[in-house]
Amino acid sequence: MSAPTAYPSRWRRPPTLIRDPRWRWALRVGALGYLVLALGALELDAARIAEGLERGAHFLRGFLQPDFTSRWRDIQQGLIESLTMTLTATVAGILLSVPIGIGAARNLVARPIYLACRAIVALSRALQEIIIAIFLVAMFGFGPFAGFMTLTFASIGFLAKLLADAIEEIDASQSEAIRATGASWWQLIHYAVQPQVMPRLIGLSLYRLDINFRESAVIGIVGAGGIGATLNTAIERYEYDSAGAILLIIIVIVLLVEYSSSHVRKYLQ
């Protein structure tokens, strides 16, 4: 007869993610070591931070009492640039990404075309908008045209990839049925592929419109026009009340675009 197993008198919650205690401890020690190293490399200047707090309070005051009027002409110009840039770039991006997206779908085209289109998509996705903007500003000069080119290029990577993925996932039986009627390749696209991916394409386009506006507020910092340029100027002039007004406008427009686009997307699905 063996002694009864000693059960612990208190219940402890079993670990949920990492079951092996050795791994848990190794991760904890590793994380702690990294934190010490990383925080040690951080150079904190207490006097500079104290000064910063004062300026932060100044900025907060500017944000709470935004000044829309004194720089209204600049703000208006920046807003028009941003909004027009967003719309034109989204439209141009869709127009370009539809053929590229179809070309990047494995089930529709020959292998060389597939690889070429996937390469374009990968190139566009690898670089961030702001880095593309730096190059395009150097090429096309300052102003919203460079911003338009940037956003168009970035939209291609996003839309073409997701469109190609959607096309690759379509129901094959429909395209087979259309093909069985003797339809040409174009008819196949029109009657079998397009009806299946159209709702998704519209949804993605609206989502990209939303993203493009957000990005248009940023690329102005490197000279590509739009509200970002106005904001950059306002901050450089230490006009925090104008900067606060611009930020509020950006937040409100982003919210409006986001809500309306998510409503339309919900309606479509």
Next chain:
Amino acid sequence: MTTRSTAPPRYPQVWTFRPPRTRLALWVGWLLLAVLFLICWRLMNANTLWWFVADAPSQAIDIGQRMLPPRLAYLPELLVPLWDTLNMATLGTLGGVLLAVPVAFLAARNTTPSMRLVRPAALLVIVASRSINSLIWALLLVAIIGPGLLAGILAIALRSVGFVGKLLYEAIEESDPRPVEAIAATGAARAQVVHYGIVPQVLPAFWGISAFRWDINIRESTILGLVGAGGIGMKLQASIDTLAWSQVATLLLVILATVVVSEWLAARIRRALI
């Protein structure tokens, strides 16, 4: 005896994709979009210098020639900024996550202490943080606390709060109410209900979201230096300002490699969790 007064409906001889009225509506819609596009195009390009644009291909060739070959001797100089960039992204993610967890619990419908007061405030925090890009946060913070890593870390953290907070509060709202109810039935306090009922359910989602945001933050932290927030972006800005395009090429390669590695790592972590 009744006569057949109504003629049979006339169907078109040729099958078409859509009824005529829908086609007309679609045409009008496309026309309006085209008009809007043209108006926007004219407004946007009111100040565009077209001769400058026409010059772009030769400019591109010029820059391309200056970029090649990338100056690889510049690499050793980039190690410290790269370490700074990684730290900026990681510490920023950490700070953002620490701030986001309470905000998410205050915003979730099933854990918020007050629907009328606290929830809208928490949602406002999430929305404000989300709609401002981290580069703009960095621009503000550099103006306030001065250039350096700290501004970058705070910018990353402030942007991450909204992202992590939104995804996390949605995960909390989607959690199964039954375990929560069972734990409440044992007489557990509110904090215990959260600890034993909700936390285990959202923990995998939480780590997944954090890894996802860390990946995005690595990507973003490489460019925050453009506005003075430290890291490898500062080197990029300096190289662009001095028109050292061969160094810019090296920097782009380093940034690309960093982004690819972090994306791979985050994908691994997420796959292990799900």
